[in-house]
Amino acid sequence: MITSDPLSPAPGARVRPVHDEFHGDLLEVSMGPHHPSTHGVFRMMVTLDGETVVRLKPVFGYLHRNHEKLGENTTYLGSMPYTDRLDYLCSMTNNWAYALAVEKLAGQAVPERAEYLRVILAELTRLLNHTCLAGFLLQDCGASGTPLMYAFREREKILDLFESLSGSRMMCNYQRFGGCRVDPPPAWLEAAGRLVDGYGAFLDEYEALLTGNEILMARTQGVGRLSADLAVSAGVTGPMLRAAGVAYDIRKVDAYGIYPRFDFRVPLGDHGDTYDRYMIRVLEMRESIKILQRALHEIPAGPIMDPKAKLRGFRPKPGEAYGRIEGPKGEIGFYLISDGGPNPCRYRVRAPSFVNLTILEDLCLGHTVADAVIILGSIDIVLGEVDR
Amino acid sequence: METPEQIRDRLLARFPGAGVAVVANPSPAAQHSLALDAAHAREIAAWLRDDAELRLDYCSNVTGVDRPDREVVETITTAVPDPAGGPARAAEQKIKRTQPGCLEVVYHLYSMARRHGPVIIRLRTGNRTDQVALPSLTPVWRSCEFQEREVFDLFGVVFEGHPDLRRILMWDGFTGHPMRKDYVEPDDYEWEPTPHDKILAKAKKHYPTEPAAPGGAAEGAQP
């Protein structure tokens, strides 16, 4: 049983001082795990004073699939398809984070064309993730379906690109240790170029639908403010951190891959509320389009795999490594400990959604239940990586 | 950014009695870590966070590692004098001893203010059975809250000072710590139509008689 009493308000919650027969008691509502707006099998035990949230305890683990223990019993290569299924919307970036960690562990180099491909696919993934988020956030606000379907219509084009390159829309299993699996033909690069060139027009139309919309602004501005100090202390990363005003983007800080070659800005928010988190993602999509146009233009010819890389019998020397990238949701990192065998001795996934959920209660206190749904939507969680 | 050796020296100067050691990392990543003793861990963590040079205000990753007990064979060579008065012979003796294991918690720290990192610190418990308590670093970095709960849930490390230490991924009534190397899953067998190798060995205990073929009679599968 939960040891802390759910019906007692959280410290810092403002509860009305009088609880008499007219106003009634605190009410505990269990939202989820089967709930259309909790972005997966996610449960929130919400204690309400009227409609105001005075306590919120997230409960998850419904999608726990024991991924880290499976990693200890599978070879390094065999874990790559499982990483697709962590953040199942963004398989290309999960693959890259894992490949980066293994390449750090084994000291492998990656050819230049593969680095360009990784950047192209990661930015395409960022586009599709942020598009999904904009659609789902509006769905949570109650705009039943229209913005979501426009977003998904655009996302389908990116998924078609992934399917024609790697064979699968979402479970791509594309990155390998030392490079990429499939070399795209020039036709694919042209199709990607056409998609990216048209994406700006889609974003303009989508913003015309949403950004100035009075209902959206009234529902999201001032809701779920996150201060910069709390964000840094709570380990929040990704667009949520930048919406709070902290300029920390791992693409700039760690300068991994070939990101230093690209000139892109990192948008920052002023207020840290839900509207800022939505706008940051839209602005990041525009920056991603710039990166993509340059990368597609400059991608060199050449090999896509390190010639010394082995598929079978891959046994990195004993040691450990932590590799991280700026995924669309935040910092996704893999910590691997090798004991010289074919399987890792410890395989740990640092999932951004898991850590970003730490401050869910802090953000929701004082707001209504409907706002709690929107705040959860703006954190952008995927249960596959929260629970692993 | 400073090397782990420099950080260790500054820490020992600031906290004279603390146990701080550099653990080398032989892989090409060369991410060396600092092993801290449990008694001073929280004040060292607070110092790392607030120090003007380091400003490690962001704890990125908290990992539990299970180091099981290991059998170590040691060879002892003794000199046996020759009774006839000649030169002494060397006699070898092999002794087997069990090196006790421990549970280890590894923290990856970065600095958002100074944009450097990682500084990796490790805390080790006394053993894997009764001395499994470690100080919680949640009062220093709030991001440890859920991650330490996960280490408690899956490994069994008890974090003293954690505001809300309970299971997070497994359900509340669960017993055992699944990520330990010696964890045996309960024998709640579900009929498996196509078992082979290890799963077949486990399934055989539950088959009523010797099955005719893998998947045998599909008596449970009639619509």
Place this chain on the structure above:
Amino acid sequence: MLGSGLIKGLAVTAKNLAGSFHDPARFVTTEYPEVKTRLPENYRNFPFLVSENADDPMGTLRCVACQICEKECPPQCIYIEKSKDKKPDAAGKMQLYPAVFDIDISVCMSCQICVEVCPFDAIKMDQVFEIATPDRFQPLLLDRHQLAKPNGYFHEIHPTEAAEVDARLAAERKAAEEKARAAAAAKAAAPSAPATGTAAAPKPAPAPTPGPAAPGGGSAGTPKPPPAT
């Protein structure tokens, strides 16, 4: 003006609604299953075994039961039992073949690692997805008869990949034949050398030739490569 954002949004919705009647970019659904979409060539879903000849699928499987795919499969959905005897393969070499080759497609996650690690191009990714069954156990365990499909089918679904595989295998076979012919020529030339030392002549015909004279045809001369498809 209050409400201008809403009106702009409504204009976007109206544009999409009107556009869906005449603009294919606005109306993106297809009436499946009456209308089927065209899948890209690289699309993959569940593996299949390649046999060279459609008339004798079991006899001309490229698979030699090396069990590499079984070991590398992450969810361990492949089960292989080697045969006790050997059969000649397409190049005429005597190879084992799989007596049992089962894939449990309720476990398979179509990651295609088995395809990547197969040294013989024997297992490739299929594109079937309309294979639902009412019984969730036995019909989802595919044995080698259900998995074996001819090389012609492989050409239909993945033409570029199949052409590349065929070209590579033909080149390898040709190289092996050249080597065999060179070794046979060297052997034939050896007795004509003067038998001074023990080195050259009395070599007891080791027959390292990979048995190209062996296959069921019984032809005495150099074998012809088997007909494609």
